[in-house]
Structure formats: structure tokens, C-alpha cells
Amino acid sequence: IMVAFDLGSILSLSHSKQWLEEAMKSNTGPYHIFLVGTKRDLL
Structure with a gap:
């Protein structure tokens, strides 16, 4: 499983879970x- 998130968006990281x-x-x-x-x- 690969989950990608935008390093410039803390919201993107929080949705990763x-x-x-x-x-x-x-x-x-x-x-x-x-x-x-x-x-x-x-960045």
C-alpha cells in the first residue's frame, strides 16, 4: 500500500491516516x- 501526501500541506498529511x-x-x-x-x- 502506498499513500502519498503533499509535503506543502499539513492537511494532506493528516488525511493520510x-x-x-x-x-x-x-x-x-x-x-x-x-x-x-x-x-x-x-518547497
Whole structure:
């Protein structure tokens, strides 16, 4: 499972938990979890 969030938006990061929980409900494990920050080049 890969969850991406905008590094310039704290709101995007806070929503990551919800997105991860939804993905975990929709997929059977085992799985690897990746949290990816995007848009670093714009900061």
C-alpha cells in the first residue's frame, strides 16, 4: 500500500491516516506500507 501526501500541506498529511485505514480495509494482508511525501521540489 502506498499513500502519498503533499509535503506543502499539513492537511494532506493528516488525511493520510484515513486513506491508509481505507486501503487496509480494502486489501488483504500481508502488505508493505509506504508513506510518500510529494512536491518537495516546490518547497
